[in-house]
Amino acid sequence: MSEKNPLLEPFDQAPFSKIKNQHFKPAFIQAIEDARAEIDAIVDNPDAPTFENTLEALDFSGHQLDRISSVFFNLNSAETNEEIQKIAQEISPLLSEFGNDIILNEGLFHRVKSVYEKKDELSLSPEQDTLLEKTYKKFSRNGANLNEEDKKKLRKIDAELSKLKLTFGENVLAETNKYELLLTNEKDVEGLPEGEKEAAEQLAQSKGKEGWLITLDYPSYIPFMKYAKNRELRKELSIAFGSKGFHNDELDNQENVLKIVALRHQRANLLGYPTHAHFVLEERMAETPEKVTDFLNELLEKAKPAAEREFKELEDFAKELDHIDRLEKWDSAYYSEKLKQKLFNLDDEKLKPYFKLENVINGVFKVAEMLFGLTFKEVSTIDKYHQDVKTYEVYDDSNNFISLFYADFHPRAGKRGGAWMTSYKSQFTLNGKNSRPHISNVCNFTKPTSTKPSLLTFNEVTTLFHEFGHGLHGMLANTTYPSLSGTSVYWDFVELPSQVMENWCYEKEALELFAHHYQTGELIPMEYVEKIKESATFQEGMATVRQLSFGFLDMAWHGTDPTNIKDVKAYENKAFEGTDLFPKTPETCMSTSFSHIFQGGYSSGYYSYKWAEVLDADAFAYFKEQGIFNRSVADKFKEHVLSKGGTENPMELYKRFRGAEPKIDALLERAGLLGKVPKGF
Template sequence: MEQTNTLNPLLQAYNTPFDVPPFGSITHEHYLPAFEEGMKEQSKNIEAITSQQAPPSFANTMEALEKSGKLLRNVSTVFFNLTSANTTPELEEISRQIAPVLAKHADDIYLNAALFARIKALYERQDALELRGEQRKLLEKTYKDFVRNGANLDAAKQERLREINKNLSLLTVRFGQHLLAETNHYELLITNQKDLAGLPASLIEAAALSAKEAGREGWRFTLHNASVMPFLQYADQRHLRKEIYQAYINRCNHDDERDNKEIVTQLVALRAEKAALLGYASHAHLILEENMAKTPAKANELLQQLWTAALPVARQEAKEMQALMDREGKGEQLEAWDWFYYADKVRKEKYNYDAEALRPYFKLDNVREGLFFVAKKLYGLSFHPLKDVPVYHGEVSAYEVKDENKQLTGILYLDFHPRSSKRGGAWMTSYRKQSLNESGRVAPVISIVCNFSRPTGTQPALLTPDEAETFFHEAGHALHGLLSDVTYETLSGTAVPRDFVELPSQVMEHWAFEPEVLEQYAKHYETGEIIPASMVEKMKAATKFNQGFATVEYLAAALLDMSYHTLAPGKTIVPLLFEKEEMDKIGLIPQIAPRYRSTYFQHIFAGGYSAGYYSYIWSEVLDSDAFAAFKEAGDIFDAATATSFRKNILEKGGTEEPMQLYTAFRKREPDVKYLLQHRGLE
C-alpha cells in the first residue's frame, strides 16, 4: 500500500497547471487505494474533532468538519465525473464495488453521536455565537443534513437506515449502467438507400460514418439524441420511425440483463421506507422540505396549473397533424412515432420554417464564441484556450476564464460529442468548487459535457437551434459555478435547492436567439453570411409552435416522478402498470409519451432529481421573470441588471434562502405570467 500511495497521482499534490487533475497519469488501479486513503483520512479528521477536550466552537467543529475529507472529495470528483463522461468496464466495476463502501462511510459520519452532539450544541446556541450570515447558514444546513440523515434515530432504526442506504447506492449505480449499456447496444442499420428518403444529407453522412466506425456496411442510427431525434423528425419511412421510436421508449424494458423495472420497484420502496423512518409522509416530503416548493402539494399545484393550460394545446396540435395526414390520403392515424415528423411538416406549412436549414448558421465553434460574447458583455469574462492543461479525453478543450481585471476566475472544460463511454444528455459539473482558503479565493474547475452532432467528412459540427440553446443552458450552470464567491465549499456555486439551480442555466437560454447575439455568432459556416433577419423572424414565430407537446411531455414526466415519490411506505408497484395508471389519470393523450418513461428516467432513479424533476418548470417561472427584468431595462445587456443578477444570485451560491436571493435581485417575487407568455400558453 505504501508504494501504491507514493506512486498514486490521486494521493499527491497535483503539480499541474492551475492544479487541475493529472488525468493522463491516473489509471483505474489508482482509484480504490485512493478512495480507501481518503476515507481513512476523513475518519481521522473527525476523530480529532470528537476527541478534543475543548467545548464545541464554530472553528473547532464546523470549520474542521468542512475541511475534513478534502482528499476523498478530490478522488470522488474525478472518479464520478469520469464514470459519466468517459467510463470504462474497469471504472464501472469499481463503481459497483465502491458504492456501498461510500454509503457506509457517509453513514458513519452522519450517525456519529459524538460529532452530532457538538453540532447540535452549536445549533441550539447559535444566537449567542455572533455568526456571520454564511457561518449561520453552514451551521443550519449541516445540522439539518445530520437530522435528515438519521442522527436523531434510535440504534435499531439507524441500523435499518444503513442497510437502506447501502442498497440505494447499489441500485442507482446499476440503473445508470444498464441505461448506458442499452443505449449503446441498439442500432438501426439501413442498407437500402431508398430507406434514407427525407433525411438531411448531414444526418446521412453522420450515419455512414457511424456505420464505418462500427465496422458495418450502410447507415447506422442509434438511440443517442443526435441520431434518433432527427431521424424521427425527417425519415419518410414510417415503419422505420416506428422501429427506432419503440426502441427508444422501451429502453431497459426487455426482461434481460439490462432491464430496470425491478430496480425501479426497489428504489421507490426503499425511498418510501427511508422517509418513513425519518418521520416523513413520503420521499417527496423529505426532499421538498429543503426546496423552494417546500411540499409536494405546492409543487403539484404549479404542475397542475400548467397541465390544464398545456393539454388542450397539445390536443389541438394533434388535430392539425391528423388533418395533414388526412390530406395525404393514406388513411393513417397519428401515432407517437409520427409526431416529430408531422410536427415538422405543419411547422413548415404554417411558418415556412425549416430547422434543418438553420444548421449551417450554427457552427459549433461559432456558437461557443457567441456564448463567450454574452458572458463578456454581461459579466466581463474572457476565455483563453489552454494547450498544456491535462484533459480526460482527446476531444476535450480547456479554457482559462479571467475577469475584467485579467484575474483568474476559473478553468472551463468543454466536451461536446457523443461516444459509447459517455452517458446521454448534457450537464455541467465541477472538478473543484470555489471556496476561500488562507491564500485567498480558490478558483473553480468547471466542465460542460454534451452530446452534440459530430463533424462529418465534409462539414464541421453544425448544431440545431435546440442544441445551441442547450449549450447556452449548460453555460448558465457553468457561470453559476465560475462566478461563485463564498467562503465554504459546501455552500459554493450550484449548491442550492434543486428547484433554484436551474434559474442560472435557463435564464441564459434567453440570450441565445436575441438579434444582437445572433449577429455575433450565427454565421454561415461556408460563406460567413450572418443569418438573415427573415430566417430569425420565422424561427421566433415558430418557437411557440408545438409547445403543447413540449410542455405536456415534460409535465407528464414531472407528475410521474411526483407520483412515484409520494407513495406511502409498504406499497408495492409494478412500474409500467403504475406509469400507465398515472398517465391515464391525468389524461395524457396516446400520441405523447412522458419525456422519460420509468425504465430510463435517469434524472430521478440515478441522477439526483428524485421528487425534483418539477424543478425545471419551477425555475422557468423564475428565469422568465428574471429575463423580463433585462427587457424592462430596455437592454438585454443592461449593466445594472447584470450586476444585480451576478451579485445577488450567481455569486451567492447557497448562502441564503433562494427566495431572499431572488427578491434581492427582482425587488419582488416572480410572476408566472412571463412563463405562460414564453411558452405561448396564455
Template sequence: MNNPLLQPFGTPFDSIPFESLKPEHFKSAILQLIEDAKQEIDAIVDNPAAPDFDNTLVALEQVGKRLNIVSATFFNLDSAETNDEIQQLAQELSPILAAYSNDIMLNKGLFQRVKQVHDTVDEQSLNSEESRLLDKTYKGFVRNGALLSTENKEKLREIDKQLATLTMKFSQNVLQETNAYHLHIQDREQLTGLPESILAAAKAEAEKRQLDGWVFTLHFPSFVPFMKYAVNRDLRRELYRASSTRALKPNEYNNEGIVRNIVVLRDERAKLLGFGTHADFVLQERMASSPAIVLDFLNNLLEKAKPHAQQEIDQLKALAREDGIDEMMPYDHAYYAEKLRKAKFNLSDETLKPYFPLQRVLEGAFEAANRLYGLTFSVRNDIPKYHEEVTVYEVSENGAHKALLYTDWHPREGKRAGAWMTAYRGQWKEDNKQVRPHISIVCNFARPAGEIPSLLTFNEVTTLFHEFGHALHGILADTTFESLSGTNVYWDFVELPSQFMENYCYEKEFLRSFAKHHQTGEPLPEAEIDKIIAAANFMEGYQTLRQLGFGLLDMAYHTGKLNNDLSIERFEKDTMRDTQLYPDVPGTAQSPSFSHIFAGGYSAGYYSYKWAEVLDADAFSYFKETGIFHPQTATKFKHLLSSGGTIDPMELYIRFRGRKPEPEALLKRAGLVR
C-alpha cells in the same frame, strides 16, 4: 504503487492529472482518503476545547477536501468516459462512499458538538453565511439520521448502501442498453426524407462498425433527426420502440425491479426519518415545500396548457390524415411537428444548421458572459484532459484567474446520453485565499464529418446555452464555504441560471452576432431570425404537457402511489394519462430509463424545470425592461449567481428583482395567455 491521486498534482491550477491516471488508482486512493477523513473527524470529536463555530463547523467543512475531488473525478469519468473496469469499480465504491457518509452523519460525538453549537451560539456573532452553514449542517445531520436510535441508524446505513448500489446499476443498465442497439439500413430508399448531413453521419457510423450502408443509434444526434425526418413510418416505429424499451426488456439490464426497489427503499428511508413520503422528505429543503404545493403547481399549469396542446396535436393529425394515417402515434409526432413547423414558418433545422457551427455558438456564449459579467475564456493546452476531444479553457475576470472550464461535446460509447454540467473541484476560501472551481460541460452533439464542422440544430444551441448557464453558476461562485458555493442551492432554484441563458438565443441582435455560415461567414438572414422568434412558442403546449407528465410521474413514484398490483408500464401510463395526447404503444415505458429521477438527483424534483421557468421568465423580463446586457441589472444577477446557497433563494431573488417572481411572464412567453 505510486498513486498520482495521493501526491501533489503538480499541474497548472492543481488540475486533475488525467493523463497519469489509471482506473486502479481510484480504489486505493479513495480508501486511503476515507481513512484520512475519518482521522480528521476524530480530531474534531476529540478536541478538548468546548465546541464553537470554528473548531466544529469550520473544521467539519474542511474534512475530506481531497476525497471530494478524487471521488468527483471518478464519478465524472464514469459518466463521460467509462469502461467495464470503471463501471465495476463504481459498483464497489458507491456503497463504500455511502457508508463513509453515514459514518459522518451518524457519528454521535460529532453531532453532539454540532448540536451544542447550534443550540448555544450567539447568532449575533455569526454573519449571514455562517448562520446559513450552521443551519444547513445541523439539518443535514438530522435529515440523515442523527436523532435515530442505534437500531434505526443501522437500518438507515443498510438502506443507503443499497440505494447507492441500485442507482449506479440503474445508470449503467441504461448506458448498456443505449449502446447495445443500432439500426442498420442498406437500402437507400428506406431513408427518404433524411438530410444529407444526417446520412453522412450515419454512413460514418456504419464505417466505424465495418458495415455497409448506414447505421442509426439511440444517441441523441442520431435518434432525434431520424424521428424528425424519416418518411418510413415502420422504421420510425422501430427506433421509437428501441428507445422506449431500454432497460425494459427481459434481460440482465432490465431496470423494472431496480425502479421498484429504489422507490421502496426511498420510502422506507423517509418514514424512518419521520416523514410521510420521500417527497415530503425532499421538499422540506425546496422552495416548493410540500407535495401539495408541487401538485397544485403542476395541475394548474396542466389546466392552462392542455387546451393549447390539444389544438397543436389536432393540426398534426390533419397533416397525418393527408398521408393516410387515421391514428397518429407517438413515433409520428416529431415527423409531423417538423412538417407543420416548415409549413407554418418555413423554418427548417437543416437550413439553420450551417449557421450554427459549434465553435461559433460557443464563442457567442462566451461573448454573452463577457458582456454580462466581464469574463474571458482562453484555451489552455497545458491542462491535462481525460479525452482528446476535450478542450480546457481558463476563465479570467479583469485579467485574474477565475476558473477552469472543460468542454466535451460529442457522443462516445463510454459517455451517457444527454447534456450536463458538473465540477471536478468546487470553490471556497481558505485562509482568506480563493480556491477557484474546475467546471465541466458535457454534451452529445454530432461530430464533424469530413470538411464539415459540428453543426447544431437550434434546439442544441439552446442546450449549449442552458448548460453554459449552469457552468456560469459554478464559475462565478464567491462564498467562503464550499458546501454553500455555486450550484449548492435548492434544487428547484438550480435551473434558474441555466434556463435564464436560453433566453439570449431568441434575442435578434445577439443571435445575429454569432449565427454565421460556417463556409461563407455570412450572418443568418434576418428573415430566418424572424422565423426563429416567431416559432419560439411552437408546440409549447405539447412540450409543457410532456414536462408536466414527467413531473407528475416523479411525484407519483415518491408519494407512495406505486403498488405491486401494477406493472411499471401500467403504473406509468395510468399516472400520465391526463397529459398524453396519443395512444399507448404497448410494451414501452420511460421509467426504466428515467435517469433524472432514479440516478440523477431529481427524485421528487423533476417539477423544478417548470418551477424554474417561472423564475427565468420573470428574471429575463426584467432584463428586457432595462436592456439585455444592462450593466446594473447584470451586476445584480451576478450577485445572485455568485451567492450560491448562502441566502434563502426567495430572498436572493427578491434582492435581484425587487419583488417575488410572478408567473405571468412565463404564461405570456409560452403563449398560454394573451
C-alpha cells in the same frame, strides 16, 4: 519503490494522464481513512464546540476525498468502461458507509447540536447561519436522532440504494449502446438531410459495416425521428428508444425501479416523513408535495387546452398530407417538423449552417463577456481525459483568474447520453485565499464529418447555452464554504441560471454575435431570426404538457406509499392519465430509463424545470425591460444569484435581484399560453 498514486498527491488540476484505473480504489480507501482522521480530530477536540472548531472544520474536511470522487464519478459519466463501472460498484457502498459514519457519529452530532442550540447568542453572518442550519438539518434529516437499531437499518438502505442507482444507470447505458439499426437500402434513409446521412454512413464505416447506421444516441436518434420518411422504421426506433430497461432480460430495470422507490419510502418513514417527496421537498423552494401538485395542475389547466388544439392541428395535418388515420408517438417529431416548415418555412437544415459548433462556443463566450466581463482563453497545457475535450482559463475584466473550464461536446461509447454541467473542484475561501473552481460542460453534439464541421440544430444551441448557464453558476461562485458554493443550491433554484441563458438564443442582438454561415460568413438572415422567435411557441402547449407529465410521474413514484405497486407499466399509465395525448404503446415504459429520477438527483424534483422556468421568464423580462446586455442588471444577477450559491434562502436572493417574488405571467406570456389561438394551415 512502488509507484506513487497521483490521486493521493496534492493536485490542483485533475492529473488525468497520470491516472490509471488501478489507482482509484486504493486512493479512495486512503482518502476515506484520512477524512475519518479529520473527523476524529474534530470530535476529540478538548475545547468546547464553537462554530470555527466544529462547523467550519467539518465543512473543510475530506477535501482530497471530494477531489478524487469528482474525478472518478465524472469519468464514470463521460469516459467510462467496464473496469470503471466495476470499481464504481465497489466504491459506492464504501462512500455511502463513510457518509453514514459521519451523519451517525454521535460525538460529532453532539458538537454540532450544542453550537446549533446557542446560535442566537452567536453573531453569525448570513452564510455562517446557513451553514449551521444546513449542517444541523443534514444530521437530523439523515438519522442522527435515531436509535441504534434504526441507524443500522438506515445504513443498510443507503448502501442498497447506492448500488441500485448505479445498476439502473449502467443498464440504460448498455441498452443504448447495444441497439443498432443498420440500413442498406438508400430508400430507408429517404428524408434524412445529407449531413445526417453522411454521419450515419461514417458511423457504419467506423464499425466496419456498409450502409447507414442509426443508434439511440441523441445525434443519431433525433434526426431520424424528425426526418425519416419510412414510418415503420421510425416506429421500430421509437419503440427501441422507449423500451430501454423494459425487456425482461438481464438489463431490465422494472425490479430496480420498484426496489428504489420502496427503499426511498422506507427511508423517509424511518426519518419521520410520510413519503420520500415530503422528505426531499422540505429542502426546496416548493416546500411540500401539495404545493408541487398544485403548481403542476395550475400549469396543466393553462396548457392542456392549447395542447389539445395543437394535437388536433397536427393530426389533421398528418391526415391531409399522408392519410394517417391515427397519429402515434413516432409520428410526432416527423409531422411537427413538416408542419413547422409549412407554417414558418423554417427547418433545422436551413438553420444549421449558421450554427457551427465553434462559432456557437465563441458566441456564448461573447455573451458572458458582455454580461459579466469574462474572457475565455483556450490553453493546451491543461491535462484532459479525452482528446475531444477543450480546455480554457477564464478571467474577469480586471484580469483576475476566475475558473478552469472543460468542454466535452461529442458522443462516444463510454459517455452517457444527454448534456450536463459538473465540477472537478469547488470554489471556497480558506485562510484568506479564494480558491477558484474547475467547471465542466458535457454534451453530445454531432461530430464533424470529412466534409462538414459540427453543425448544431437550434435545439442544440439552446442546450449549449443552458449547460453554460450552469457553468457560470459554478465559475462565478464567490463564497467561503465549499458545501454552499456554486450550484450547491436548492434543486428548484439550480435551473434558474441555466434556463435564463437560453433566452439569449432567441434575441437578434445575441445571434448577431455568432450566427454566421460556416462557408460564406454571412450573418443569419433577420427573417430567420424573426421566424425563430415566432416559432418558439410552436406546439408549446404540447411541450408543456409533456414536461408536466414527467413531473406527475415523478410525484406518483415518490409522493405516495409504493409498497403495493407490482406493475411498473400499469402504474406509469395511471400517472400519465391526465396528460396523455398520443395512444399508449404497450411495448414502451418511461420509468425504466428515467435516469433523472432513478439515477440522478431529481427524485421528487422533476417539477423544478418548470418551477425554474417561472423564475427564468420573470428574470429575463427584467433584462428585456432594461436591455438584454444591460450591465447593471447583469451585475445584480451575478451579485445576488450567480456568486451567492446556496448561502442564503433562494427566494430572498431572487427578490434582492428582481425586487419582488416571481410571477407566473411572464412564463405564460412567453409560452403563448395566454389565450393561445392556433395558426391554421
